[in-house]
Amino acid sequence: MHMARKDDRIVNAMTIDVEDYFHVSVFDGLVPRHAWGSMESRVCANTERLLELFDEVEISATFFILGWVAERFPRLVRQIAAAGHEIASHGSEHRLVYDMTPAAFRADVRRSKDLLESAASCPVHGYRAPSYSVTPRSLWALDVLMDEGFLYDSSIFPIHHDRYGIPVSPRHPYVLTRDAASIVEAPGSTVKWGPFNLPVGGGGYFRILPYGWTRWGIRRLNELERLPAIFYLHPWEIDPDQPRLSAGRLSRFRHYRNLEKTEDRLRALVREFRFSTMMSLLQDQIRETRADVAAAPLPYVW
């Protein structure tokens, strides 16, 4: 007789930063913002392939979508929401938070939230900064996010990196309290190795290093620490046919390495581990932060 076994594996978050190949920060300056509109856009086709994969393995994910993308392709935003995924914000213009003034940041996130909510007809609760650019000099961004009605942020990476990171910040999702309010912070995933936090949660680390690295890291998090991983990827990372930009050697390595292998790896990953949305992962902590949220059920059941 077949007995159904309860799946007691930890649920991780699957997140996609929806932007085009020419938006990424390592290419900053190569394709100026005023020229974005004239570039060949591949974000819809690549995101649709991710939607097919997630449909195939029946997982819901969180899509942090750039306002720039939502404005040009509102149909894509609707399509993602209609497939049962969570819509979240990646800002409007892919500007690094620490390069903006608080007022400019507020305008940027507000605009992205408006564009996404009107395209998807559902509320946006989460934000992730371009290139994890909430660092010690841009922590004020969290106050702006709380003020603009965001319930969680996923912009702090507890590592040393040339462009981002707060190495001493917590490695797991937590309630972060500032002067007047709180927000749930869901940092990029790391494993602890001696004095270092090593990133294991996706992007370049998933694509450039062997798959065994990510598998080892997520297993260690899930089984040893009983912590969820917050995994992230970009649609362009499964697109080996994207036009090549003439960047420096390090940027080219970071961006183009193993593009042809990443979709198969992702397929292996989602079969091996459990995944869902950020909101389903964080809902208990979010209830702690907001009396108004605690009083009423969350608008979604993921």
Ligand SMILES: [Zn+2]
């Ligand atoms: Zn980005």
